[in-house]
Amino acid sequence: MxxxxxxxxxxxxxxxxxxxxxxxxxxxxxxxxxxxxxxxxxxxxxxxxxSITASGLAGGRSRLIGVLVPSFTWPFIPDVMRGIAEVIGQTQYELVLYSINDRLRENNRTSVIDRILATKLTAGLLAIFPGMTSPHLGRLFQHDFPTVVIDDQALPPDTPWVGANNITGAYTAVSHLIKLGHRRIAHIPGPLKLLCSRERYQGYCQALEEHGLPLDPDLLIEGDFQPKGGRLSANKLLNLPAEKRPTAIFAGNDQMAYGVLAAAEERGMRVPGDLALVGFDDISTSIHVRPALTTVRQPFYKMGQCAIEMLLSALDAPRYPIAGKPFTPFLPASLANHEDGLEIKNANGPEPIRVYLPTSLVVRASCGSPYPFTVPITATPPK
The missing domain is CATH 1.10.260.40 (lambda repressor-like DNA-binding domains)
Structure with a gap:
């Protein structure tokens, strides 16, 4: 042959x-x-x-699932993809990855999705932090194309959605600093146009309010989620008069916390001796910086696992179309035993399901503890 x-x-x-x-x-x-x-x-x-495509067509349905990622260089993407891949590895489906760069104009982003769909190769779409394409994905779902979103820049779109509980995570991080005796706690949020930045700021405010501490606008400097932005914001905070200078900083993500560490080192300040620091995300490098970073761990692996299970449940569900009603994913099997801190909205309602996964506070050396340990976040901040 x-x-x-x-x-x-x-x-x-x-x-x-x-x-x-x-x-x-x-x-x-x-x-x-x-x-x-x-x-x-x-x-x-x-x-x-x-041929995956041929076998899918022979069975009357594609065995390919499209995954939209904002950028392969984002530090949390490997953990999310690991959760997705380990679930897919137990099925007959295969993944097709598409990167939608932030530099693309909005109409170009939606045209990328339209071209993906025009090929008719994918049975469904999983979108990670889709941003400007969210409304388009919502329309796809409403027109009966299986779609699930992981995290996003704005309020959850009209699609099934999986993300982390940012408010509770930030609330617990700031409460931890307060329990350590800090009273002047600054916050460097990411761009406040983003949903996650606003939610983390909300958790910061709620922790201060519950413990009777005033919200000082001088201790809030908006960053950009990059080390350089964290460094610039930290320098502004550390330039304040001694009586107004923060003794602790809660950074909106780990990369900005790295910038805070650089700013403190340039000034000869000791972390945590002169300045305590907490980040958010627990990306893989945070345990290796010095001092090791205390941070709020996002369940990136679990996000990927949960989202792909939701999408698969929609793909494998019996097809009984109801006029005006898109297919709704089932609650993932991995969430059958509800964890403390897990929030599920619209699980049985007419609106698309929303899953808010719990975070955990990973205590390391940067906020004063020489011994690392993890604090599960079970409490919900006051509304």
Missing amino acids: SGKHTIDDIARLAGVSKATVSRVLNHKPDVDPNTRQRILRIVEEQGFVP
Whole structure:
């Protein structure tokens, strides 16, 4: 045999029907074990690679799932993708990754999605932090195309959504600093146009209010989620007169916290001796900076796992179309035993489901504790 082999070639060599070969390649159980082994041996010997697209079309449905990512360089993307990939590895589906760069204009972003859909290769879409494309994804879902969103820049769109409980995470981080004796606690939020920045700021305010501390506008300097922005904001805070200068800083993400560490080092300040510091995210490098960063851990792996399970539940659900009602994913099996701090909205309602996963405070050296430990976040801040 020469050239590209087909399923007909494998069937002829194995002395079986094409349907039998198809059942083996699709891991169906109703095949004689000896026949299965013979077919698999021939597949390996001939170097046969089955077409995912063709097998999907033969079964009446694509076996490809599109995953939209904002950028492969974002530090949390590998953990989210690991959660997605480990679930997909137990199914017959495969992933197709698309990166929608923030530099693209809004109409170009939506046209990318339209081109993906026009190929009719993907059975559904999983969108990570889609930003400006969220309304477009919402329209897709309303028109019965299975779609799930992981986190976002604005309020959850009209699609099933998975994210972290930012308010409770920030509230717990600031409460921890207060319990350590700090009273002048500054906050460097990310861009306040983003939902997560506003939610973390809300948790910061709620912690101060509950403990009877005033909200000082001089201790709030907006950052940009980058180390440089954290450094610039920290310098402004540390330039305040001694009586107004913060003794602790809550940074809106870990990368800005790195900038705070750089600013403190330039001034000869000791962290945590002269300045306590807490970040948000617990990306992989945060345990390796010195001092190791106390931070709020986002469940990035769990986000990916939960979101792909929700999408798969929609893909595998019986198709009973109801006029004006898009398919609604089921609650993921991984959330069957509700964790403390987990919030689920619209689980049985007419609106798309919203899942807010709990965070945890990882206490390391940057806020005064030489021994690392993790504090599960179970309390909900006051409304």
